[in-house]
Amino acid sequence: MKKNGFWYEIKKNKVLYAMFLPVAIYYILFAYIPMGGIVLAFKEFNYRDGILFSPWNGFKNFEYFFASGRAWLVTKNTILYNIAFLAAYTVFSVACAIFIAELAGKIFKKFIQSVMFLPYFVSWVVVAAMMYNFFNYDYGLINTLIKNLGGEPIDIYSNPTYWYFLLPMLYVWKWVGYGSVLYLAAIMGFDEECYEAAIIDGANIFQRIFYITIPMLKPTMIILILLALGRILRGEFDMFYQIIGNNGLLLDYTDIIDTLVFRSLMQVQDIGMASAAGAYQSVLCFVIIMFVNWIVRRYDKDYALF
Amino acid sequence: MRKGKDYILFNIVGYIFITIIGLFTFIPFVALVVSSFASENYIINHGYTLIPREFSLSAYKLIFQNPQRIFRAYLVTIIVTSVGTSLSLFLSTMAAYVMYRKDVKYRNALAFFLYFTTLFNGGLAPYYIILANYYHLKNNVLVLILVPLFNVFYILILRNFIRGSIPDSLIESAKIDGAGDFTIFLRIVLPLSKPALASIGLFIALNYWNDWWTPMMFIEKQSLYPLQYTLYLILSSVNVAANILQNVVRIDMPKESLKLAMTVVATGPIIFLYPFVQRYFVRGITLGAVKG
Numbered sequence: 001m002k003k004n005g006f007w008y009e010i011k012k013n014k015v016l017y018a019m020f021l022p023v024a025i026y027y028i029l030f031a032y033i034p035m036g037g038i039v040l041a042f043k044e045f046n047y048r049d050g051i052l053f054s055p056w057n058g059f060k061n062f063e064y065f066f067a068s069g070r071a072w073l074v075t076k077n078t079i080l081y082n083i084a085f086l087a088a089y090t091v092f093s094v095a096c097a098i099f100i101a102e103l104a105g106k107i108f109k110k111f112i113q114s115v116m117f118l119p120y121f122v123s124w125v126v127v128a129a130m131m132y133n134f135f136n137y138d139y140g141l142i143n144t145l146i147k148n149l150g151g152e153p154i155d156i157y158s159n160p161t162y163w164y165f166l167l168p169m170l171y172v173w174k175w176v177g178y179g180s181v182l183y184l185a186a187i188m189g190f191d192e193e194c195y196e197a198a199i200i201d202g203a204n205i206f207q208r209i210f211y212i213t214i215p216m217l218k219p220t221m222i223i224l225i226l227l228a229l230g231r232i233l234r235g236e237f238d239m240f241y242q243i244i245g246n247n248g249l250l251l252d253y254t255d256i257i258d259t260l261v262f263r264s265l266m267q268v269q270d271i272g273m274a275s276a277a278g279a280y281q282s283v284l285c286f287v288i289i290m291f292v293n294w295i296v297r298r299y300d301k302d303y304a305l306f
Numbered sequence: 307m308r309k310g311k312d313y314i315l316f317n318i319v320g321y322i323f324i325t326i327i328g329l330f331t332f333i334p335f336v337a338l339v340v341s342s343f344a345s346e347n348y349i350i351n352h353g354y355t356l357i358p359r360e361f362s363l364s365a366y367k368l369i370f371q372n373p374q375r376i377f378r379a380y381l382v383t384i385i386v387t388s389v390g391t392s393l394s395l396f397l398s399t400m401a402a403y404v405m406y407r408k409d410v411k412y413r414n415a416l417a418f419f420l421y422f423t424t425l426f427n428g429g430l431a432p433y434y435i436i437l438a439n440y441y442h443l444k445n446n447v448l449v450l451i452l453v454p455l456f457n458v459f460y461i462l463i464l465r466n467f468i469r470g471s472i473p474d475s476l477i478e479s480a481k482i483d484g485a486g487d488f489t490i491f492l493r494i495v496l497p498l499s500k501p502a503l504a505s506i507g508l509f510i511a512l513n514y515w516n517d518w519w520t521p522m523m524f525i526e527k528q529s530l531y532p533l534q535y536t537l538y539l540i541l542s543s544v545n546v547a548a549n550i551l552q553n554v555v556r557i558d559m560p561k562e563s564l565k566l567a568m569t570v571v572a573t574g575p576i577i578f579l580y581p582f583v584q585r586y587f588v589r590g591i592t593l594g595a596v597k598g
Binding site: 009013015016017019020022023024026027029030031032033034035036037038040041045047050051092095096099100102103104105108109111112113114115116117118119120121122123124125126128129130132133134136138139140141143144147173176177181204205206230237238242245258261262265266271274275277278279281282285286289306 | 330419431440512581
């Protein structure tokens with residue numbers, strides 16, 4: 001048997017490869033086989049013939065999807081919301097991490113960090129209940145306050161413009177604790193000597209942050225932003241579905257690809273539309289990741305994802 | 307350290323900023339708990355306030371008057387969360403250990419095999435049809451464990467943690483002492499990876515506890531509804547809530563506070579896990595980590 005052949009390697013480390021097997025089988029069954037199901041987008045599916053034997057119908061599903069007028073709308077919403085989420089999340093996470101790292105007062109910082117992590121623990125179902133508690137037209141906290149102050153109550157559930165602001169805010173609320181821990185972990189890894197040298201040279205705390213901490217955080221920020229850009233066509237389905245649901249008044253302003261796919265599949269039972277939209281999303285997503293990665297590789301290999 | 311004007315100014319700005327963020331995250335929780343104790347009468351006349359003047363336990367009494375469905379949902383959630391988390395954590399760490407071992411020639415190929423699944427997928431429609439019609443997982447409690455079972459990023463974080471905290475020489479010497487690959491994993495790698503296991507374990511447990519998507523897609527049998535999905539059904543319609551808790555709709559039912567009381571009950575115990583694993587967080591999630 002060849003010393004560096006495939007079978008030799010498998011045999012030599014057979015225990016180790018066997019230890020990887022459960023995860024490998026899972027991903028074959030739950031990721032790679034469904035990946036092959038993408039052919040569904042080119043078929044007219046019926047349950048009797050299944051995915052493999054349903055008749056082909058070429059690009060009809062796609063024609064229908066693009067003719068429906070939703071394609072451009074949901075693409076635009078998905079991308080714009082994700083950009084807003086990413087910008088708000090990065091700014092707030094980095095700011096919180098820097099403050100937590102530099103402030104005095106250990107106990108206070110520990111307490112605030114725990115508090116900031118709370119939203120990470122609750123599901124979007126619970127967040128939806130909290131939203132209801134705050135913004136409900138008849139009894140909500142905000143409207144009670146406005147009424148007590150003599151103002152007109154606001155009805156956010158029938159007024160789309162509020163959501164451009166509310167959704168990014170909610171996103172920050174939910175993830176800022178997690179994001180700040182990621183950045184804080186990076187800051188904790190920095191070399192103390194840089195800071196000590198800067199102090200000896202007479203740099204004040206703001207100069208230290210702007211000329212040492214932020215530049216040293218750059219690689220972390222770039223990696224996290226890259227990962228997020230790769231997901232730019234995948235919206236926060238949980239959030240949109242729980243908070244907005246099927247509210248017809250808001251749908252045009254808050255419909256993203258994921259909610260469209262879900263509604264077509266589960267509620268309208270339009271499998272053609274659901275598979276075309278899903279395939280469109282996957283392929284575009286893949287192309288964007290490859291493109292972003294290619295750009296980054298040309299700029300600096302170390303920052304690239306792979 | 308010199309504490310000049312800049313330091314004082316920085317602390318003032320910092321404390322104000324951090325306090326605002328803290329209040330911003332904390333107030334919704336306070337409001338939720340407080341409102342769940344407000345009396346229906348008070349809510350209808352005055353709306354929700356942060357400090358209501360009439361406290362009432364009626365919403366909680368209603369939930370626990372006919373507790374079978376809630377207890378059932380709790381039971382499903384607890385079983386799925388504990389079985390799923392231990393299975394996932396053990397198998398994920400084992401896979402991470404294989405990808406960390408330098409003598410595994412195809413370790414990078416294995417990593418890419420996992421990573422690729424995050425780059426590309428077939429979309430929701432094939433996923434749903436394959437799980438429901440080909441694997442027959444619909445209305446099967448297994449689906450609640452299998453769908454959220456692994457997360458590629460957690461596996462890669464675990465691998466990087468092992469790589470960063472366990473010296474190769476330790477593995478070498480264990481091998482010389484005659485330990486097999488699996489024994490090394492059980493006796494050396496697992497005990498030394500505690501900080502990462504604590505934080506990743508918490509993340510996995512949270513994914514299970516908060517999962518409402520899988521039951522919505524795949525479960526129609528009421529006896530298999532987990533907690534978050536039950537909560538979702540209650541929130542999406544008060545009449546459903548009435549049916550879930552009692553068979554007859556009562557007129558004096560505290561509809562408003564009921565939703566919030568149910569939310570408090572469903573959020574429940576998972577939040578108390580946090581203080582126990584918090585100290586591992588920053589150590590457990592080192593970032594080089596996120597990169598594949």
